[in-house]
Amino acid sequence: MEIYHYFAGTAPIIVSIPHTGTFVPEPLLERFMPPAKQLPDTDWHLEQLYSFAHELGVHLLVATHSRYVIDLNRAPDNQSLYPGKFTTSLCPTTLFDGTPLYQNGMEPDDKEIQERIKKYWQPYHDKLHTTINQLRKHHGEVIVFDAHSICSQVPLLFEGQLPDLNIGTADGKSADNQLIEKLMKHCQRRPYSSVCNGRFKGGYITRHYGEPAAGVHAVQLELTQQNYMLETYPFTYLEPKAKLLQATLREMITILCMHLSEKHSSN
Secondary structure: OOEEEEOOOOOOEEEEEEOOOOHHHHHHOOOOOHHHOOOOOOOOHHHHOOOHHHHHHEEEEEEEEEOOOOOOOOOOOOOOOOOOOOOOOOOOOEOOOOEOOOOOOOOOOHHHHHHHHHHHHHHHHHHHHHHHHHHHHHOOOOOEEEEEEOOOOOOOOOOHHHHHHHEEEEOOOOOHHHHHHHHHHHOOOOOOOOEEEOOOOHHHHHHOOEEHHHEEEEEEEEEHHHHHHHHHOOOOEOOHHHHHHHHHHHHHHHHHHHHHHHHHHHH
């Protein structure tokens, strides 16, 4: 099984989808508790939801393995994204609801975690890093759009119901403010609730790669799954709802393209 699928584009924009993978090697899956085998915390169907990106010339980098194998949006040193708050780790041992992921005594040790970093984490980030550098060299600037989705209510992670569209820019550090203002104005005109740097401010990918002064802008979008799928097993993709959401996402990606085009033409 490949670590990721990469679809080359023509625009200096990369849609990174690190949590949509569902493959778990069988020996590892056998160590999971029954609830974990359903992979409930997956960012389900995002490759399908963002399939329009090909038409816009956007590069797509899509993980194939489950975040339970390794979380590609966590730092390799496992530093917490939100110190003092509950969050899952580089190699998660609990589900989002706090249920143990592994059968008792079958959690990965430090050696296994390091092996997973080398085998699964590093190739994805090597590809992302290389693609960013190639596009920046050719175009001058590049945008990394890190695409995620989550159940609209996860009590251990946040209170109440999450807004539909959650944009994260590491509190303004990872992307140009004008770009984010354009995205937020667009979101506010749509029939979805939205917030910028609310509960989700961007994970490792957004924080690590976003460096506006060096020409790399990184934005995370966390979608609530109720707007395109069933949030409970069997996590069915709901085509009518998904089409409505896709229209908003297409417009968001188009805004990114136009923003870079306008900056390029003004220089």
